[in-house]
Amino acid sequence: MSPELVIIxxxxxxxxxxxxxxxxxxxxxxxxxxxxxxxxxLMLASYSMYFFTRQQGLGIIESIAITVPAxxxxxxxxxxxxxxxxxEHPTAVLLVTIALLLxxxxxxxxxxxxxxxxxxxxxxxxxxxxGIKVINQYLLILGVVAVAITVTQLLLTKTKLGITIRAVAxxxxxxxxxxxxxxxxxxxxxxxxxxxxxxAGVVMAPIWPLTPGMWGSPxxxxxxxxxxxxxxxxKGSIIGAFIIGFIQILVVALLPGGGYLNLTFVLxxxxxxxxxxxxxxxxxxxxxxxx
Numbered sequence: 445m446s447p448e449l450v451i452i453x454x455x456x457x458x459x460x461x462x463x464x465x466x467x468x469x470x471x472x473x474x475x476x477x478x479x480x481x482x483x484x485x486l487m488l489a490s491y492s493m494y495f496f497t498r499q500q501g502l503g504i505i506e507s508i509a510i511t512v513p514a515x516x517x518x519x520x521x522x523x524x525x526x527x528x529x530x531x532e533h534p535t536a537v538l539l540v541t542i543a544l545l546l547x548x549x550x551x552x553x554x555x556x557x558x559x560x561x562x563x564x565x566x567x568x569x570x571x572x573x574x575g576i577k578v579i580n581q582y583l584l585i586l587g588v589v590a591v592a593i594t595v596t597q598l599l600l601t602k603t604k605l606g607i608t609i610r611a612v613a614x615x616x617x618x619x620x621x622x623x624x625x626x627x628x629x630x631x632x633x634x635x636x637x638x639x640x641x642x643x644a645g646v647v648m649a650p651i652w653p654l655t656p657g658m659w660g661s662p663x664x665x666x667x668x669x670x671x672x673x674x675x676x677x678x679k680g681s682i683i684g685a686f687i688i689g690f691i692q693i694l695v696v697a698l699l700p701g702g703g704y705l706n707l708t709f710v711l712x713x714x715x716x717x718x719x720x721x722x723x724x725x726x727x728x729x730x731x732x733x734x735x
Contacts, residue, residue: 466678474609474612479634481541492507512646519639677724
């Protein structure tokens with residue numbers, strides 16, 4: 445694999461991981477909620493595209509217009525009906541969100557079976573860039589990732605809603621005293637995060653094999669990325685995602701059997717970073733309360 449292709453594939457992988465990890469970091473940074481079911485929304489979005497394009501015969505645009513709002517709404521309902529009630533109990537949140545992942549998997553298995561599936565490429569063919577053939581779907585993914593991350597950053601830094609979200613993230617009690625509805629802010633943040641996961645699932649539906657257990661690898665990578673980048677850090681999630689994406693592709697390209705070894709090197713990179721900087725690249729140290 446040429447160095448140019450390594451860079452392109454790393455950007456594609458890292459971009460998708462960034463969308464997923466930024467959403468997870470948003471939820472944790474604002475509400476201190478470790479929502480492991482977040483990776484399941486990527487899977488549900490991919491299967492939704494498969495269902496509408498392959499089984500119902502809808503066009504790509506129509507399928508996206510249904511999938512992203514529907515998955516976002518599902519994420520909001522799950523948060524409001526389940527997670528919000530127990531968000532002060534981290535262990536309960538972990539157990540419930542893991543249970544949700546397994547429920548998603550079983551529902552998809554009963555609905556679609558266990559055989560791998562995929563959707564058609566949204567943009568078929570390839571383009572030649574600097575003498576290298578690049579699949580157009582990859583270029584689409586890179587464009588969508590760039591737009592989604594830019595819009596999210598502008599939303600958080602340049603809008604009144606962003607100021608509200610950051611105020612709750614910094615100190616929920618003070619924000620509440622200032623008249624900010626913490627519960628409403630957390631719900632909106634969950635909607636934004638779920639939408640990012642849905643977008644990631646949509647653009648990757650033609651690239652990744654769709655199986656009911658496909659949530660496992662994205663969830664593991666998401667956890668590695670947010671720990672490496674620093675829990676709750678948006679910048680850390682973005683940079684960490686591209687670091688992990690690069691390591692994965694580089695191992696596959698350079699080592700025999702790299703497809704089986706890339707997870708080992710990813711985890712090794714995380715361990716090295718945490719030994720040097722336990723709070724992650726851009727995280728902060730959370731001090732325990734003292735009596």
